Amino acid sequence: xxxxxxxxxxxxxxxxxxxxxxxxxxxxxxxxxxxxxxxxxxxxxxxxxxxxxxxxxxxxxxxxxxxxxxxxxxxxxxxxxxxxxxxxxxxxxxxxxxxxxxxxxxxxxxxxxxxxxxxxxxxxxxxxxxxxxxxxxxxxxxxxxxxxxxxxxxxxxxxxxxxxxxxxxxxxxxxxxxxxxxxxxxxxxxxxxxxxxxxxxxxxxxxxxxxxxxxxxxxxxxxxxxxxxxxxxxxxxxxxxxxxxxxxxxxxxxxxxxxxxxxxxxxxxxxxxxxxxxxxxxxxxxxxxxxxxxxxxxxxxxxxxxxxxxxxxxxxxxxxxxxxxxxxxxxxxxxxxxxxxxxxxxxxxxxx
Amino acid sequence: xxxxxxxxxxxxxxxxxxxxxxxxxxxxxxxxxxxxxxxxxxxxxxxxxxxxxxxxxxxxxxxxxxxxxxxxxxxxxxxxxxxxxxxxxxxxxxxxxxxxxxxxxxxxxxxxxxxxxxxxxxxxxxxxxxxxxxxxxxxxxxxxxxxxxxxxxxxxxxxxxxxxxxxxxxxxxxxxxxxxxxxxxxxxxxxxxxxxxxxxxxxxxxxxxxxxxxxxxxxxxxxxxxxxxxxxxxxxxxxxxxxxxxxxxxxxxxxxxxxxxxxxxxxxxxxxxxxxxxxxxxxxxxxxxxxxxxxxx
Numbered sequence: 001x002x003x004x005x006x007x008x009x010x011x012x013x014x015x016x017x018x019x020x021x022x023x024x025x026x027x028x029x030x031x032x033x034x035x036x037x038x039x040x041x042x043x044x045x046x047x048x049x050x051x052x053x054x055x056x057x058x059x060x061x062x063x064x065x066x067x068x069x070x071x072x073x074x075x076x077x078x079x080x081x082x083x084x085x086x087x088x089x090x091x092x093x094x095x096x097x098x099x100x101x102x103x104x105x106x107x108x109x110x111x112x113x114x115x116x117x118x119x120x121x122x123x124x125x126x127x128x129x130x131x132x133x134x135x136x137x138x139x140x141x142x143x144x145x146x147x148x149x150x151x152x153x154x155x156x157x158x159x160x161x162x163x164x165x166x167x168x169x170x171x172x173x174x175x176x177x178x179x180x181x182x183x184x185x186x187x188x189x190x191x192x193x194x195x196x197x198x199x200x201x202x203x204x205x206x207x208x209x210x211x212x213x214x215x216x217x218x219x220x221x222x223x224x225x226x227x228x229x230x231x232x233x234x235x236x237x238x239x240x241x242x243x244x245x246x247x248x249x250x251x252x253x254x255x256x257x258x259x260x261x262x263x264x265x266x267x268x269x270x271x272x273x274x275x276x277x278x279x280x281x282x283x284x285x286x287x288x289x290x291x292x293x294x295x296x297x298x299x300x301x302x303x304x305x306x307x308x309x310x311x312x313x314x315x316x317x318x319x320x321x322x323x324x325x326x327x328x329x330x331x332x333x334x335x336x337x338x339x340x341x342x343x344x345x346x347x348x349x350x351x352x
Numbered sequence: 353x354x355x356x357x358x359x360x361x362x363x364x365x366x367x368x369x370x371x372x373x374x375x376x377x378x379x380x381x382x383x384x385x386x387x388x389x390x391x392x393x394x395x396x397x398x399x400x401x402x403x404x405x406x407x408x409x410x411x412x413x414x415x416x417x418x419x420x421x422x423x424x425x426x427x428x429x430x431x432x433x434x435x436x437x438x439x440x441x442x443x444x445x446x447x448x449x450x451x452x453x454x455x456x457x458x459x460x461x462x463x464x465x466x467x468x469x470x471x472x473x474x475x476x477x478x479x480x481x482x483x484x485x486x487x488x489x490x491x492x493x494x495x496x497x498x499x500x501x502x503x504x505x506x507x508x509x510x511x512x513x514x515x516x517x518x519x520x521x522x523x524x525x526x527x528x529x530x531x532x533x534x535x536x537x538x539x540x541x542x543x544x545x546x547x548x549x550x551x552x553x554x555x556x557x558x559x560x561x562x563x564x565x566x567x568x569x570x571x572x573x574x575x576x577x578x579x580x581x582x583x584x585x586x587x588x589x590x591x592x593x594x595x596x597x598x599x600x601x602x603x604x605x606x607x608x609x610x611x612x613x614x615x616x617x618x619x620x621x622x623x624x625x626x627x628x629x630x631x632x633x634x635x636x637x638x639x640x641x642x643x644x645x646x647x648x649x
Contacts, residue, residue, distance in 0.1 A: 055430055077427070077434075078427065078430065078434050079430075080434070089434065091438075091480075091481060091482060091483075092482055092483070092484065093396065093436050093482045094396075112396040112397050112398070113396075113436075114434035114435070114436065115434070116433065116434065125433060125434060125435070126396075126398060126436070127395075127396055127435075127436025127437075127481075127482040128395075128398065128400075128401055128436060128437065129433070129435050129436070129437055130401065130591070131398065131591070145589050146586060146589060146590050146591040147586075148498055148499075148584075148585055148586035148591060149493075149498055150422075150437075150442070150452070151433065152422065152433075153433060154433060166422060166442060166450075166493075167493075167495075167498045179589065190419070190421045190444045190495075191495070192421055192422055192442075194422075211419075211421065239420055239421065239422060239423050239466070240422070240423045240424060240425070240428075241424065241429075241432055241433070243429075243431060283431070
C-alpha cells in the first residue's frame with residue numbers, strides 16, 4: 001500500500017513539475033513537496049510552529065512549511081480559518097466555536113450568526129445577512145453594526161473593512177466599527193454592489209456594481225475616505241457575487257468573470273482580460289515578487305486545471321498543468337501552496 | 353407620542369401605496385401558503401425582516417414579474433459569505449420594489465433567465481441555510497427607502513379568521529414586571545406597558561411566537577400607545593421597527609416576556625386599560641383591565 005501511495009505521489013509531482021514551462025523572467029517554480037490526502041495520513045507534529053491553513057473540498061487542515069500535515073478534519077456546512085485558528089460551523093447559526101490549529105477550543109460564544117475570518121480578524125455575519133460585528137481573540141464583541149440591507153460581499157484589511165450591499169452602497173468601516181466612508185455610484189441600474197475588495201495597505205478600494213451595464217469602480221485612499229479614480233464598463237454582467245482582488249503594491253484591480261480575469265489600472269490605461277478559455281477561476285494570489293498566481297479549474301473543452309503565473313497586469317508567463325481541479329491556493333512570500341483533488345503541494349518561486 | 357402616531361400613519365400610507373397599486377397584481381409565491389413566522393417577530397435577538405411560509409418541495413414563483421438582480425447559491429464557492437438565507441434570489445420589480453426568496457432547495461435556482469414573469473418558477477422550496485425544515489423565507493424591500501416592508505401588507509389577504517392571542521399584559525416599574533389581571537391595583541406614576549401577544553399558529557409550539565400586525569393600548573378610551581409591525585429600517589446604524597420614529601430591537605423585545613409598548617402615566621383613580629392585538633386580515637383580540645390606581649399598590 002505504501003508503495004502505491006508513494007508511486008502515485010511521485011507521478012503527481014512529475015506531472016505538475018515536468019510539464020511546467022519555465023518563467024521567461026528570472027523566477028522558476030521549484031517543487032518542494034506534495035501530500036496525498038486521499039489516503040489515511042498519519043498526522044505529524046512539525047518542528048516549526050508555523051502552520052498554513054488549507055481547505056480542499058470537504059476537508060480542511062493545517063500543514064507545516066515542511067509538508068507535514070498536523071491537523072485534518074471534515075468541513076461541516078462551512079469553515080473559516082486563519083493560520084492560527086478556525087471555526088467549522090453548521091448550517092444552523094448559534095454557538096460559535098473557535099479552535100486553534102491543533103483543534104483545541106479557544107472559545108465558545110453565542111453569536112447568533114456565522115463566522116468569517118479575514119486578515120487575521122474574526123467577524124460575525126447575522127443569519128439574515130443585514131448585520132455584522134467583530135469579535136476579539138477571546139470572543140468578546142468589539143462592535144456590531146446594522147446595515148439595513150443584505151450584505152453581498154466583504155473584504156478586510158488589518159484595520160478596515162469594506163462592505164458591499166444589495167442597496168447599492170459600498171461602505172468602509174474602521175476597526176472600532178466607525179463608518180469611515182460610504183459610496184453609492186450614481187446612475188447605477190439596478191443599485192446593487194456585487195463585489196468589493198480592499199488592498200491590504202488600504203490604499204485601493206474597488207467594487208463591481210450595477211447590471212445595465214455592470215461597472216468596475218476604482219477608488220483611491222484620500223485621508224480616511226476614498227476618492228473615485230475611474231470606472232470601467234464590464235462586457236459581461238454577473239448577477240452573483242463577483243470576486244475581486246487587490247494586492248499591495250500592484251495598482252490594478254482584478255475581477256473574476258466567466259471568460260477570465262479582468263483587470264483595470266488605478267493609473268488609467270486600457271482595461272484588459274486574461275482569458276481562461278471558459279475555465280472557472282478558483283482563486284488568485286500574489287507573491288512578493290509582485291507576480292500573480294491564478295488557479296483555474298477544468299475548461300469546457302476538457303483541458304485540465306492549471307496554475308498560471310501572471311506578470312501584472314495581464315501577461316501569463318507560465319502555465320503549470322494540474323492533475324485535477326484546483327481547490328486551494330495560497331501564497332506566502334515566494335512559497336505557493338496549492339491543492340488539487342486530494343493532493344496538497346508546495347512550490348517555491350526561486351530565482352534562476 | 354403624536355409624532356409616533358404620525359410616522360406610523362406615514363408607514364401605513366407607504367404600504368398602502370404599494371398595496372393599492374400592486375395588490376391586485378401581486379401573488380403569493382407558493383400555493384396554499386401557511387405562515388410559520390411573521391414580520392418583526394423576535395428571531396435570534398433580531399427582528400425578522402420577512403415572513404416564513406411552510407411548504408414541502410414545490411415551485412417558488414415571483415410575487416410579481418421582475419428582473420433577477422442577485423443570486424446566491426448556498427456553498428457554491430467556499431470563498432463566499434456564509435449565510436443563513438441559504439440559496440436565495442432577489443428580484444427587482446417596477447417602482448423599485450424588490451423581493452427576496454430564501455432557503456431555496458440547493459441547485460434549484462432557475463438558470464439561463466434574467467427576468468421572470470408571474471407564474472414562472474424561480475426555484476423550489478427547500479431547507480438551505482439557517483433552517484430546521486423546508487420553508488420559504490420571503491422579504492420585500494422598498495427600493496426607494498431601503499426599508500424592509502411587511503409582505504403581508506402588500507400581498508393578497510389570506511382571509512384567515514383566527515384572532516391573535518393576548519397571552520399577558522404587564523406593567524414594568526424599576527425593571528420589575530407585574531402581570532395585570534382583569535382588575536388590578538397599581539401605584540400611580542410612569543410605568544412601562546409590556547404586552548405578550550402573538551398570532552395563532554399550529555407551528556408556534558416549536559417555532560418563535562409569531563408577531564401580530566399591530567398592538568395598541570388605550571386608556572379610558574383614548575389611544576395612548578401603539579406598535580405596528582410595518583417596516584424595518586435604519587436609524588443611526590441600528591435597525592429599528594417602523595422608522596424613523598421606531599425603536600431598536602433591544603428596546604422593543606423583553607426576552608420571551610413580550611414587547612415594550614411604551615410608557616403610561618397612571619393617575620390616581622380608576623382607569624380602563626384596553627390592549628388590542630390585530631392581524632393584517634383585521635382579526636383582533638382585546639383584553640380589558642380595570643386599574644385601581646391608588647397611593648400604593
